[in-house]
Amino acid sequence: MPDGTALHLGDYLNAPAGPGLAATAYATLDRADLAWWLTHWPDLHAEALAQVTHRIHPTARIHPTAILGEDVIVGPGARVWEFTTVRGHTVIGPGASVGFNCEVTNAYIGARSVLGHRIGINRTLLGDGVHLSANVTVAAIHLTRDMTRPDRDAVLRLPDGLYRCGTPRFGALIGDHTQTGTNITIGPGTAIGRHCQINSHTAIGPTHVIPDHHILSPATPPAHHGRPRRKAPRY
Secondary structure, rough: OOOOOOOOOOOOOOOOHHHHOOOOOHHHHOOEEEEHHHHHHHHHHHHHHHHHHOOOOOOOOEOOOOOOOHHHOOOOEEEEOOOOOOOOOOOOOHHHHEEOOOOEEEEEEEOEEEEOOOOOOEEEEEEOOOOOOOOOOOOOOOOOOOOOOOOOOEEEEEEEEEEEOOOOOOEEEOOHHHHHHOOOOOOOOOEEOOOOOOOOEEEEOOOOOOOOOOEOOOOOOOOOOOOEEOOOOOO
């Protein structure tokens, strides 16, 4: 990345406020740089697993047909619904809901965020109060000759130059209270600000950085490229 270029996670999401993760690295999430966090995330999560009192909080509700990996942390009041798989270094925040037939891998899901039906996210960070409707997919690697060995680093286009994420495996950073319609594709390598709206059938390709309070809609069919336009802030 260019000298001085940084992407602070705190510009997109808040650190978890509840006591469950207060003693872990997740409590400083908003102070971290994206590339640094992506590089150290597996180790930071492993440390968090050893520090939390409840890996799955007693008030969380996990459907019997859901599959949770041994390293998943689930906060109080969270829900995981039928036929969903959650694995890897994943945190499901307080009051969050992961809907029917989802696949969540190596993700951070902020408090009260909702994943609707048939959501697929990988190596992605969601802020608080995010709502992803049905059939939203976040891709984590670029298309290559051998998808099992990705070698093209994720890159974001910031106003002051290219920002290299330091890894070929990064889906998206989605800010607090962003809302989506259905049948949406995001990434790999996308940053979406707070309070954005992504309308149905929109595709947001690699390297895109979307500012806060923007509405994204599909281009004239059959091409589906995100078209950001300014949305009035809500106070």
